[in-house]
Amino acid sequence: MALSLNRPVAPDPYALLPQVPAFTLRSDDVADGARLPDAATNTPRGDNVSPQLSWSGFPPETVAFAVSCFDPDAPGVAGWWHWTVLGVPANVTSLDRGAGRPDGHGLPSGAIQLRGDDGVPGYVGAAPPPGDHVHRYYFVVHALDTADLGLAADTPPGAASCALVFHTIARAVLVGTYQR
Secondary structure, three states: OOOOOOOOOOOOHHHHOOOOOEOEEEOOOOOOOOEOOHHHEOOOOOOOOOOOEEEEOOOOOOOEEEEEEEEOOOOOOOOEEEEEEEEEEOOOOEEOOOOOOOOOOOOOOOOEEOEOOOOOEOOOOEOOOOOOOOEEEEEEEEEEOOOOOOOOOOOOHHHHHHHHHOOEEEEEEEEEEEOO
16 A cells, blocks of 8 residues: 555644744745755755854843754654754854755854754755655754753754753744755
């Protein structure tokens, strides 16, 4: 029996979390609600390049940031983590295009990338199943009340997401889409 990809769309995962103030997240590469550029995908047309991100308007008491990319529309019950960066210093307000390279070379000093659901550190681009509905890719910057969440590079991204709930004082969200 073939698997049917006709399934309901998952809710906005961040609407399910405790409310925190919002701040602004922009990108030179991704417009909110628009299709991701092919370069930001993990498809035959893509290059697996993390998009440029910049943020502003966060609370002055921010101590550090975490950055992530999550697809709640991936098949299965847990979505798919494409990128998680922890330990971004409070004086850093942008990441360049390609900062999510597996070697972490484009990240600010002290920041670490977790292994995503693909099992590799760094950004892994969009690759929804062919024929599935449009997937949403939530690029999120969390303003944190601590610089040290007590997590290591081998922490699963879902566990990091849980820890972030308790230390996020504001959140910025930008959603790109992709479908094959």
